Amino acid sequence: MHKxxxxxxxxxxxxxAEVTVRVIEASGVKIEWDRVDAGLTAxxxxxxxLPPHVIESIKKTKIALKGPLTTPVGSGFRSVNVALRKxxxxxxxxxxxxxxxxxxxxxxxIDLVIIRENTEGLYTGIEHFIGANEDIAEMVGxxxxxxxxxxxxxxxxxxxxxxxxxxxxxHKANILKYTQGLFLKVAHEVAARYPEIDVNDRIxxxxxxxxxxxxxxxxxxxxxxxxxxxxxxxASGLVGGLGLAPGANIGFETAIFEAVHGSAPDIxxxxxxxxxxxILAGVAMLRHIGEVEAAGRIETAVxxxxxxxxxxxxxxxxQGAVGTSEMGEAIxxxx
Ligand code: NAI
Numbered sequence: 001m002h003k004x005x006x007x008x009x010x011x012x013x014x015x016x017a018e019v020t021v022r023v024i025e026a027s028g029v030k031i032e033w034d035r036v037d038a039g040l041t042a043x044x045x046x047x048x049x050l051p052p053h054v055i056e057s058i059k060k061t062k063i064a065l066k067g068p069l070t071t072p073v074g075s076g077f078r079s080v081n082v083a084l085r086k087x088x089x090x091x092x093x094x095x096x097x098x099x100x101x102x103x104x105x106x107x108x109x110i111d112l113v114i115i116r117e118n119t120e121g122l123y124t125g126i127e128h129f130i131g132a133n134e135d136i137a138e139m140v141g142x143x144x145x146x147x148x149x150x151x152x153x154x155x156x157x158x159x160x161x162x163x164x165x166x167x168x169x170x171h172k173a174n175i176l177k178y179t180q181g182l183f184l185k186v187a188h189e190v191a192a193r194y195p196e197i198d199v200n201d202r203i204x205x206x207x208x209x210x211x212x213x214x215x216x217x218x219x220x221x222x223x224x225x226x227x228x229x230x231x232x233x234x235a236s237g238l239v240g241g242l243g244l245a246p247g248a249n250i251g252f253e254t255a256i257f258e259a260v261h262g263s264a265p266d267i268x269x270x271x272x273x274x275x276x277x278x279i280l281a282g283v284a285m286l287r288h289i290g291e292v293e294a295a296g297r298i299e300t301a302v303x304x305x306x307x308x309x310x311x312x313x314x315x316x317x318x319q320g321a322v323g324t325s326e327m328g329e330a331i332x333x334x335x
Pocket of ligand 1: 260261262263264272275
């Protein structure tokens with residue numbers, strides 16, 4: 001029996017989390033879920049978007065499955081997602097992008113992984129206004145040798161273990177010579193220890209363009225926090241959208257699995273969200289805890305439902321789409 005913290009999340013979170021739990025349970029893996037609230041739900045209940053008992057739960061279980069959490073834009077409380085990544089030092093954010101047969105998309109046969117530095121860069125949240133009029137705002141981006149080295153080591157080790165051929169270091173060291181320059185330098189130092197893996201580096205703007213016109217040239221991308229966040233949404237758009245994009249936040253002791261997408265308030269409460277991104281995050285979680293066989297079966301079931309294209313949600317099909325729970329039932333039926 002595995003003990004795992006479950007944060008259902010905001011917006012579409014509870015509906016996709018419920019489907020994901022049902023799919024994982026249908027695979028036969030025995031999990032005791034510690035269900036806790038964070039984000040808007042926790043503000044309603046506890047007046048705190050990240051109550052201490054949530055941290056305590058993850059400290060005990062070391063593994064969490066998390067639905068998306070809303071972060072107010074421009075003002076209000078700071079991101080709970082970022083706070084969790086910092087609290088548990090989840091330094092590597094692993095975001096795979098993979099084509100699924102049957103899914104209408106711009107390209108087929110895409111199989112790339114973006115590994116994003118997850119604790120520093122421009123997401124440190126150190127920012128303030130200068131002067132009383134709030135006309136000037138200033139922020140601090142932090143890049144450290146330690147942070148750069150551990151994420152680069154994770155990326156090259158990941159590439160090596162998975163038999164991948166190439167790692168592209170993505171940066172903006174032409175303009176941001178100190179911060180991005182340090183990341184680039186350290187990533188190349190790590191690359192030198194992996195002679196069997198091809199390495200190249202590319203500036204972020206060119207990377208974005210090349211991803212759109214020729215995504216097959218990429219295998220593993222390692223990059224800093226903000227660039228990785230943006231590129232992974234872009235990459236998901238190449239294979240059918242955010243509804244299919246899972247992510248894993250990895251630390252030395254703890255890991256939190258979630259979808260790449262957010263709480264999608266525009267479609268919340270309508271039973272139309274695609275549950276696959278969180279289900280696939282659940283698949284990555286099962287692999288992480290050693291339930292490799294069940295993970296494979298769930299992934300095969302998801303692929304089969306997508307290939308048939310009958311019981312899929314509205315993001316993947318204009319007419320005759322099914323709801324979130326119905327797509328979940330179709331995946332369970334395949335299991
Ligand atoms: P979003 O990712 O929630 O939605 C972007 C677009 O994709 C929307 O049109 C939405 O309907 C669609 N979409 C997202 N997930 C989908 C799914 N499973 N099925 C079908 N369509 C889907 O981004 P948005 O609207 O900018 O952010 C909403 C909130 O989510 C914000 O408060 C943001 O801070 C938060 N957020 C949280 C994340 C997390 O918890 N890790 C990640 C990204 C955003």
